[in-house]
Each structure stands twice: as structure tokens, then as C-alpha cells.
Amino acid sequence: MPPSTSPVADWILPHQGTGHGPVVLTQRRVYILPTGLGLLFAVTIGLLLIGSINYNLSLGYVLTFLLAGLGVVAMLHTWRNLARLSLRPGRVSPVYAGEHAVFAITLENHAGFDRIAIGVSAEAATAAYTDVAAQAAASISIALPTARRGWLPLGRFRVFTTFPLGLFRAWSNVELDERCLVYPQPEPGEPPLPAATAIAGESGLHGRGAEDFAGLREYHPGDSPRHVAWKAYARGDQLLTKQFGGRASSEVWLDWALLPGHFGVEQRLARLTRWVLMAEADATAYGLKLPHREVPPGLGTTHRETCLQALALYDPKGGR
Amino acid sequence: MSIPVAENLSTGRVVALIGSLALVVAPHAVRIPLWIALIATAVLILRAVLAWQGRGLPSPRLLVMLAIGSIVGIWLSFGMLFNRDAAVALLVLMLCLKMMELRSLRDAVVLILLGYFLVITNFLYSQTLPMALYLLGCVWLITACLVAFQYRSVAPDPRPMLRLSGLMLAQAIPLMLVFFLLFPRVQGPLWGLPQASASALSGLSDSMSPGSLSNLSLSDAVAFRVEFDSPPPKPNKLYWRGPVLWDFDGRTWRGGDAAPRVGRDIETAGTPIRYTITLEPHNMRWLFAIDLPAQRLEGALQTQDFQLLSIRPVRARQRYAMSSYLDYRYGANEPRRNLARALQLPEGFNPRARKLAADLYARSSTPDEVVQSVLALFRGQPFYYTLVPPELGRDNIDEFLFETRRGFCEHYAASFVFLMRAAGVPARIVTGYQGGVLNPIGNYLIVRQSEAHAWAEVWMGDEGWVRVDPTAAVSPMRIEAGIAGAVPAGDPLPLMVRTDSEWLKRLRFSWDAAANGWNQWVLGYTPERQMQMLQRAGFTRPNWQNLAVALMAVTSFVTAILCMLLLARLRRRVPDPVLSPWLVLQAKLTRIGLGPRPGEGPVHWSDRAATALPAEAADRLRTLADLYVRLRYGRDRVKGREVAELRRGVRALRV
DSSP states (O other), X not given: OOOOSOHHHHHHSOOOOOOSSOEEOOGGGOEEEEOHHHHHHHHHHHHHHHHHHHHTOHHHXXXXXXXXXXXXXXXXXXXXXXXXXXXXXXXXXXXXBTBEEEEEEEEEEOSSSOEEEEEEXXXXXXXXXXXXXXXXXXXXXXXXXXXXXXXXXXOEEEEEEOTTTSSEEEEEEEEOSOEEEEEOOOOSSOXXXXXXXXXHHHTTOTTSOTTEEEEEEEOOTTOOGGGBOHHHHHTTOOOEEXXXXXXXXXXXXXXXXXXXXXXXXXXXXXXXXXXXXXHHHHTOOEEEEETTEEEEEEOSHHHHHXXXXXXXXXXXXXXX | OEEOOOTTSOHHHHHHHHHHHHHHHGGGGGTSOHHHHHHHHHHHHHHHHHHHHTOOEEOHHHHHHHHHHHXXXXXXXXXXXXXXXXXXXXXXXXXXXXXXXXXXXXXXXXXXXXXXXXXXXXXXXXXXXXXXXHHHHHXXXXXXHHHHHHOOSOOOOOHHHHHXXXXXXXXXXXXXXXXXXXXXXXXXXXXXXXXXXXXXXXXXXXXXXXXXXXXXXXXXXXEEEEEESSSOOOGGGOXXXXXXXXXXXXXXXXXXXXXXXXXXXXXXXXXXXXXXXXXXXXXXXXXXEESSBOSOOTTEEEBTTOOEEESSOOOSOEEEEEEEOSEEEEOTTOOHHHHHHTTOOOTTSOHHHHHHHHHHHHHOSSHHHHHHHHHHHHHHTTOEEOSSOOOOOSSHHXXXXXXXXXXXXXXXXXXXXXXXXXXXXXXXXXXXXXXXXEETTTXXXXXXXXXXXXXXXXXXXXXXXXXXXXXXXXXHHHHHHOHHHHSOTTSOOOGGGOOOOHHHHHHHHHHHHHHHHHIIIIITOOHHHHHHHHHHTTOSSOOHHHHHHHHHHHHHHHHHHHHHHHHHHHHOOOOOTTHHXXXXXXXXXXXXXXXXXXXXXXXXXXXXXXXXXXXXXXXHHHHHHHHHHXXXXXXXXOOXXXXXXXXXXXXXXXX
């Protein structure tokens, strides 16, 4: 939470909770101003009033004042449409740089009425809208363009609504603790994978066959069903995945140091990312070697994500 | 060439908008030239068809040409563009052409605002209660369209939109009432717009020729309504004085050039009766009052012959308090000039009537005897009172007196005054209304155009001007029981004065009472009434500053109440019967450090928590978790029995 400079600044531009829990748009956080249409509506009412006075139209006054009252009521409804809405961070899947990072946000409506046409927008994103039924929740997402690898925070975004008449816009600025992991953009094309190295031989597993059982680990979603230890599961234990080692014949090391010297940091990461994807597609066990990080060879979704995350978060200054 | 329409304007919404706006325009259909009505109808239908078929709209160039064409057409039809009727016609055409340009949300919103404008133009022509209700319905529909265009999702069900629109309008009504009562009123007009001609208004005029009053008698229209402070006088006393006619040219009687009254030659007896008249606009200057009006009115002058003339023609409904004496004597010192005017007759008309008058004069010694013998003539000879008298020629008095003998009050009054003048008795015709119908619902008197009447006043020296009603001699019923009792069966009569069925009469009275209340309290709420109301509310010297303060205060109060009502719904948490016991359960386990971790669902959490609990409690927890998952996420309908079981189980669980 950024420190507030003064109570006034705090009031004008409130920084709002970035906690893990839901953010509730309390009454003080919801702002409201007329829209262009609202101003046009006001001008219309002014003209109706002048017409009523000029022609001494009693019913003209009635209509004019009814519409003026409608404007006030619309303001309250618009404001209420947003007030006490609660927002919770939703699921965010990693993306490759250049793609759109889709931040899901869960909107929870604890009130006794439907909230219609709630919009969210961020500086770099087009607005998205959803309806939230009474006592229910709805999911909405903000798609931010990504340019750089690493963690992309959702940052401050805006929840707004102009419902029901479009005369007023109520909004609130919100920050949720939500971020998206952006993998490096894979290099285009298919640069040939490095040849299998002899490192496998050093591990001493050579000769035990390609599919030698290396141990059991906890099951992760995405593991191939063929590798699930079904017998162990039948004994009543939890789901376990069999791990195999020593697929030396098809094992490959994706090594930062072996890339051509004139490659820059991002170019190297792009090449390595492409290789990870290619190796995964070929079902070739692969390991990753970065200046400060090494991922032992493996295969599978989890392994791929580990590698990609390492690449995404690679810090040339040697953070990790 | 056609241009596609934006996606968010779904067919249903566009057709609903076209339909709502068509309803707003519909009352204008009979007021605008036929060609505009036909073009408007064609354009609306075409636009709806295009929307149904999902086709594109015509190019802007075509629309600009159409717009220019219609402006020229309106200019040719009306001769101008900025009088009321032309402006309304133009507005209708522009609305229809704008329909053809309905491509974006913005266009739709502009159309809706134009629709509100067209609603108010209808009030220029009619402000009756049914019209007000009809247009309120239109506003409801238009507003529902505005709501519909704010939906971002596909929402084909129009009911929530209609409900929300109605709800919001209902919530706006208290604010509307506050503004209506307290917004400082200004008397219009703000600028000199040419007033539309009021030729369609019926009423008395400053001349009377055969047939003019009997035509009026066929009209149902209300002339004015009267509230008496005390019980109303008998019908035969209710002579509502209007134009006084002096000059006769052989066919037409005329009034005019009346001098203001200066003298005070009036003697009265008894207490005056007080009443308040609400006069319908008739585009003339007369303000009606019972003979003889006892007071002057602000903004009106009283003439020598006791007409009340408003300074400006009565173009809006007007309300004034009046008092009258029923017993009076006036005009004993009438100037010679006036008496000479009251004896003037054109030469060369009606020789037989002149001869008759000369005979009467010769036989009588006093003016009163002349009067009595003429009335005896009307009574004795076979004269008939009818609304459909035969046509009369050049010597119309002769023909009426000696041949047809069928006539309406105007014939009797004219013949009577003619005979008086010919016999040397100063006389004049007074027109106005006679009688009126008491509305038992609302307790006021309705005087309709059909009650239009003409009578005579003769000058009798010291007695002054004396009212003589020759019609009463022929048809006493006309004076005692109103026109419906007087005309023969089979004569045409306006619907409103017929007395056929009792319930129909009651219905008509109720309706008129409603219309009267509407006129008095809604349409008649003028700047003066506003100040009167403030006075009654306790302001001793009300001014617009008081109004502004009161307006602000009451508006804030009403808005605050509205706010509270709306917020109440915001805070109201309808407890989920399944979720709330589950939350209690979570709280119980959190207290002993077994609360759910972030992202942990009910199954994982209960499994993990159960491993840390004693066996019995663990079993119970698992059972409760199963039940909860089934109730909350299962496909079956939630059964009250199972919810109760969950609640009991949570309460019983000891950890």
C-alpha cells in the first residue's frame, strides 16, 4: 500500500487495498459524475423548462420536473449499482510476451438486486462488461498487452458503470494483488535443438535403459496417465506419478553458455524458450542451464512451466 | 448504397424504440398536414422493416436531400417555419428522418431526447387528463428504451427494463411534486411567440345574427364552472351576463365601443352572493358573472352596461372570485346618448313589426304595458321554442313574428327588442348564459356552451334597466329546467345535456368533477396560486427567495429519503441458507487453527481438518462437508429438510 501524502490527497485519489482478500467498494470509494449524455439530458430539461414557461404549460412543467427527478433517481441508481460490490482476484494463466495477459476478476454481489452492465477497464485495455445477479458472483477479465517477460502486475484498474440511464458514470479505482507471469516470446522459426550431450553418461544411469524407473513423486495435473502409479493408487494411497530417469539417448541440455557469443540476453532467452517448446513437443527430455540456475532434465507440463518460469524471471544481475 | 448499423443496436431494441416514438407522434397525426403524416408513417414502417431484415440504412446524402425537401414542403404548406404548427410538423419529420440514421448508440439517445421533446409538444394542443396519462405511458416506454440501450449483455427479456423504468419514474414522482409546487413560477411568455389562432374555441361573440346562438347550443363544451360560497341561487336567477348588444342593422345585432362605467347609480338590496368562476379560454374579452356583478376585478374593466371585460383576450383558463346582487336597480340616470342608441332601428326593414309596435304604443300608456302586451303576444300566439328554426329572409323579424313562429332565444330576444324600440321604449339585447347544471360530485355548477342565452333589457325611467326574458314567456321550462327540458323531443341536443339514464349522468358528473379537479390543481397552478399556497403554509409575505429555500430544503429531504430506501436494499443481505451454517462451521474450526487455507475448497479443507480431529468429530465433519457440497453444488433442488439437517449438524459439532 503506497503511503498517503495527505488526508486530502488520500480523499481525492484513494489508494485502495491491495490485500489478498476481496476489495469492497465502500460508499466513500465510489465516485460519480455526469456523462456527456447526462449533460445533454440536462440541456434538454432546460429547454423543456423554457418551453413550459413560455407557453404556460402546466403539464410541460410536470414533464420537465419528472425528468429532472428521473435524473436524480438515475444518479442514485448508478451509484448504487457499484456501491458495496466486492472484487476478488481470479485466475491468471501465464502468457508469452506479445500476447494479452488475461486477468480474471471475480465480482461478488451481496446486495438484493441485480447489478447490470458493470465494466472494468485499465489504461491499456478496452473495457469489458458483465452483469452480476443478486447474491451471486460473476467473472470478468481485463486483457493487458504484454511486451516484456517477467511478472506483470494488473496494477490499478477502474470499475465503472453507467447503468441504468447512461446519464451518470460511477467509478472506483481498484488495485488487486494479481499478477501474470509473462514468458519470453519464443524465437520464431525452429532453430535446431542442440545435440544430445554426453552429460547423461556422467550421471551413471547409462545402460539401464531409456525407461528406467527413478522414483515416485506426488501427482500434478498434466502428468501423463501412463506414468501414474495406478497400483499404488489401488492400495489406497494418493495419486503418485512414476518418474523415470536415464533416457540418455534422447536427453538434451538447453545451455545458455553454448549459445553464440553475439546473442544478447533477450535473444538467448527467446531461443531457449523456443527450444523448451520444441523439446516438449518432441517428448525429448530436456534440462535448462542458465548462469545462476539449473533445471535438471525432465518432461511434462510441470517441468515445462518450471523451465519457462526460470526463463521469464531470469535476472542478468544474478538475483536467483 | 447502404451503411451497416452498429451491433449493439439489436433488432428488438430498435423496433421497440420505433414503436415508442410512433406512439408519441401519433396524437400529432391529425394536427399536421396529411402528406407529412403519410411520410412519417412510411418512414417509420420502412425503418422497422429494415431493422427486422437486418439491412443497412440509406446514405446520408439521400437523407440530407429528404430533409431539405421536407423543410421546403413545410414552408410551402404553412407559409412560415416558426409558428407552432409548422415547428411541430418539422420536429415530427426530423424525428422520422433521424430514425433513418439510427446507427449508433448515440443516435438512439438523441432520438430518445427528441422523443421527450415531442411529448411536450403534445401538451401545446391538449392538456386533458387522458392525454396526460397516455403521454405518461409514452414516457415510461421511452425511458425503458433508454434503459435497454444501457444493457451490455444480450437481454431479450424486456420486462426488467420496463419494471426498472417504471420504478425509477415512480421514485421520481415525489421530486416532481416538490418541484411542481415549489419551483418559482414565472408568468409566460418569455418572448413574443405568435399565439396560435384560437378560432376553434367556441363561445359568445360581440354580434348576434339568426342562428349564431342555436349553433352554439349544439356544443357540449364547458363555458365555465362555478363554485358558490353559499347555496347556489335558483336556476331562474342564474343569468350570466356577457356581451350587451345595442346596434341593429336589419340582420345582425352588435355591441362594442362600450365606455367604462363611471357613475354609481346602482341600488342594491340584500347581501351579495359570492362565488368563484373558472372560465375556459374563449379568445374574447368577456368575463361572465351573475346579473348584477357587484365588484370590479383586477385586470378587467367594467363597462357602463355592466359587462366585465378582461384587458387581454382570455386565451388561457382563468379563475376569478366574484360577487353579485340578485336584487338591484340601476341606470335610472342613463345618459340621453345611450337612450337614443337604445331606440335606433334601421329604416326599411320589417314593416309589419313596426306597424304592430305602433298599434301597441297607441294602446298603452306606460312602457310596462308595452312590455306586458308583447309578452302576452308571445304567450298567446302559437310560438314554439326549438333549436332548429326555419331559415329567415330579409325581414326576419316580420317572418318570425307572423309566419314561422318557431325560434330559439335569440329570435325572441331580437323580436322583443325590435318591437320595444319601434314602440319607443329604449331596449337592448344581453347575451350570456342562463342556468347551469349542479355537479353533485364536487359540488359546483357547470355552465356549458349549450346554455348560451339571449334576453332583453328595457329602460323604464325611474326603474332603470329592467331584465325581460321573452323566452321565459314562450318556454318557462327553458329557464326553470334548462335547455334539455325545453326543446321538443327529436330536436338535436348535445350529448352532455341529455337526461336519459341516471348512471350515465353520474358517470358524466364524475368525469367532469375529475376534469375540474385536474384543471384547478394541475393546469391552474399559476404563480398566483403558488403564492397563495405559500401564504397558507405560513409565509406572511412570500417571495421567490422563500420558494427557493423551501425548494432546496424539501428536495434535500426527499432525496435523502430516496437515498435511504435505495441503500436499504444495498445493505440487505439475504442470507444464503446453505452458506451461512457452513461459514459458522469454518469459524468453529478456525478457532482451533484448522481454518481453510486460501484457495482450499470445501472437500480438501474438510479432509485435511478431519485428519487433525478425533475420529468421531472427523466423521461428522466429513458428513457435513458431503452434505454441504451436495446442497451447494449439486444439481438437485435444495430441500429445506436437508438444509435444516446441515444447520443442526453444524450446531452439534463439538471441537
